[in-house]
Amino acid sequence: MNLDQAVTEHRTLIVEGCDGVGRDALLTGLARRHGYAVTHASRDLPHVDPVRPYRELLRHDGALAVDAGLVGELVYGPLRRGHSRVTWIQAFDFAEAVAERHGAFVHMTAPVRVLADRLAARGAPAAALAEIGAAVTGYDHAFSTLAEHAPVLTVEERPTCGGGPDRDPGHGGAVSEPPAASFTRPFPRIRSPVPFAEQS
Template structure:
């Protein structure tokens, strides 16, 4: 895991995204503490929520912001679990630009599917996804971040440890 967080000082907005269990919360919490930023943990929003406006309002907050998950997860988890996303790629592009305008960066947090599954099991997740489902989620994040890299910088952080079995 990335222990040196000096890079974070260069940004006013940092968006940590990746599969559940990849290590986002750990990194986001440490980064927010290190940079004296407001930590925002995005949770599942109720049906009918105007997501583009809700995320835009979050990005309008003053000061340094660190997001532990944000709007990108809707584009990954929505199609997998609900059959559709409640955000379009056009909405995503607009929100990515808002992050960029805030001197922001996206951080893609990854780990091998087996490691993620082990972490989720260790924290007592009741609906433990299969390794194949986790691999699909990771693949969808990979695809999404490739698209975002055409617009801005994406940092990639792997939270797997070489001495751990996967």
């Protein structure tokens, strides 16, 4: 499945990835080339029903791409606070709602070294740099688990050649959309989520 086929089959795309991935180019391409309405989900989650803002976004008519952070809460919540504000049951319910809207999750990822270089260039603290490997693993586990409830597509960014850190796609300058050939991975790619799920 290439990008054009993916956008034909999925009218809702929930785009996520760990700190340092460049989502802007993909979201811009979805808007300009494929007519998706792009929205950025708030990182402030209601205490009583943290998934409510995400469910409300799904009421949008037409093709929708969401720059989201729900999976990020499942990953970074345990890493940074010892718990997630979103439960796995809530995440599963949302994933099923995405699937019912003919949607899919888009997992953006990049090599740990690339992410570390980007975050270091932004002046990220040592603690943020130290957690990159765990965050990448956490996203892999989370998306493998969610793939039981909704399709998961993966975009793996390719580092630029030249020896130095690549330009940060999310901060300044025009950046080309990730190659369509890198948009897919056979799914569902299921791995045991037990060690990761137990954190929440």
